[in-house]
Amino acid sequence: MxxxxxxxxxxxxxxxxxxxxxxxxxxxxxxxxxxxxxxxxxxxxxxxxxxxxxxxQAPVTFKDIGYSTVDGTQAEVDYQVTKYPGATAKCAVKAMDSKFAVVGWKVVEIGPNEPKDSADGGNTTAQRTVLRTESPAVAGVVDNCWIVDSGK
Structure with a gap:
């Protein structure tokens, strides 16, 4: 088969x-x-x-002007903030040591400005922030700024 x-x-x-x-x-x-x-x-x-x-939305800009070290536990940071005069902004300011480690940090609120407060109609304000530091600072800068919502 x-x-x-x-x-x-x-x-x-x-x-x-x-x-x-x-x-x-x-x-x-x-x-x-x-x-x-x-x-x-x-x-x-x-x-x-x-x-x-x-x-x-109203932008915010900042410019570092300078810093000074008061002593080993305190630093001052000078900067300018430009924003809409009626807006409220917050800026994070930091102090750093020689290895760029953050040794001081503070969030500062910058309220509304009057148009007569500056030459550009209240848009730019000079700020000085005093930071407490945990060791001597060799630099102080603004890390960031932002507009705070009016609803909060």
């Missing part, structure tokens, strides 16, 4: 691959493409609105 050759009954290679891995993928429908374009446009508009409103 002879057995039948099973290899002759096998499906062609393209059919067997389709059975194993699935058939050809269909492309996106016209509705799907349109929905993707609409979502991309909406996201673009939202991003543009976010950029426009975030840059419209």
């Amino acid at each position: 002879t057995s039948e050759d099973l290899s002759a009954n096998e499906l062609p290679a393209s059919n067997s691959l389709a059975n194993r891995y699935g058939g050809k993928k269909r492309g996106l429908t016209r509705t799907s493409k349109r929905n993707i374009v609409i979502v991309a446009l909406v996201l673009g508009i939202v991003f543009a609105a976010w950029v426009a409103t975030s840059s419209a």
